[in-house]
Each structure stands twice: as C-alpha cells, then as structure tokens.
Amino acid sequence: MCANLTVDDEGKRVVNTNGQEVGIIDEVGTGVAYVEPGAEMSESIKSRLSRDRDVADGMERYHLDEDHIEEITGDEVRLQRF
Secondary structure, three states: OOOOOOHHHOOOEEEOOOOOEEEEEEEEEOOEEEEEEOOOOOHHHHHHOEEEEOOOOOOEEEEEEHHHEEEEOOOEEEEOOO
C-alpha cells in the first residue's frame, strides 16, 4: 500500500509492524517524511532509509518515502515490513 503524506502527519509517531514506536515525523515534503529516530529504531530500518543530517543543530533524521508506509491513522504512521 502506498500512503499519501500531508503536513497534518507532522508530529505523528512512526511505528514498526509490531506497533513499537521507532520515531516521530518531523517534517513532510512532497512524497517524503523526515523522521527523527527514536531509541527503538533498529539498524535494519535505518539501513533501508536515507539518512539526512541537519547541519544547523546536528540532528539526525531519516527520509521515509510513501512507499515504505503501510497505513496512516489519526495518530501514527505504520511502516511496511522491511
């Protein structure tokens, strides 16, 4: 399934297929969300997403393409199985 991201998705939890939170949507662009990783984001997920380091404040975040998303609900973005 391919979901359509909107700015309304900013601030939503990103969860894996087990419902475990792995990050938060920091910003949404055209067809991509920028995810601030949580402590539970596995190396497996990180390796499949593109890393983007914000030079201004040293924050690390990851590009989440719409085709990696299984479902978007009112309060979370659920990833497809990687």
